[in-house]
Amino acid sequence: MLLRYLAGPLIGSVIGYFTNYIAVKMLFYPRKEIYLFGHKLPFTPGAIPKGKDRLGRAIGRAVGDMLLTREDIEKKLLAPEVTTGVVDAMTAGLASPIKTSIRQAAGLTEYDYIMGREKLSKALTVEITHALSEVDLSEIIVDKGIQMVHEYLTNPMLAMFVTDDLLRSILGPMGPKLQEMINTEGPDLIEPVVTAKIRELEQQSAMDLMNRIDMEEHVLRAVLSAVVQRTLQGNLSKVLDSLNIQKTVEQKIHEMSIEELEELVLTVMKKELNTIVNLGALIGFVLGLINLLF
16 A cells, blocks of 8 residues: 555656756767658757857856956956066076076077077177277277376486387387287187186076175065066056957867866766756655645
């Protein structure tokens, strides 16, 4: 007798459970259209495979217009803690040897760095040699030479014989000779000095160079903070325009396979979907009980 009374509610519970279970599964299955005798079966493919593009547009609008708005991103990126974090990273980089910083920033191998250093050394040597070749050494040697001789020549009698004309006749030819030596031998003499100086500097950090000009770290941080803030404020609008969160989300969902999309949905809503299935069993059971009363 009891079984006769419980049969209806139990059958209703089973029907409700499997109805909702099938409904949930039909969100993702079948993956593709199914044809029978040349006719497409209704409800194929499943709701999500069929409406994947529309789902992507809807999620993109939801994320871009409500969950992660342009104003939210601007507020986060312009927050003081972001600036502080960027400045911390920059000062940490400035504390590293210049060679290390350059290699890391440019992604250079040791060989590439050495080749670049040699090119820099040669380029600086050429510029220094060219600059020296444009200086009027004859006039400088004569003027400075006469001045130095008179400063060190303290004997008045000797000074009477060592006249400016005599010194000019002696020192004058030295200028062209020195100029010719710079043009011909200058690069060989200058390049080793330039290379040694570059190697010395590359072992120091940018912070060491800042200390040479008496720039304290808090002053440097203030300057960097101002630069970061100005850079963000000046370019943030362009960055956000190119980012286009709504389109990015929509494109990402479009590129996902149905399997990946199912995994994503189940990751977020598996518990809720199971609740719907179980709720179907409960509703079926309750309807079965109600049916006994009428």
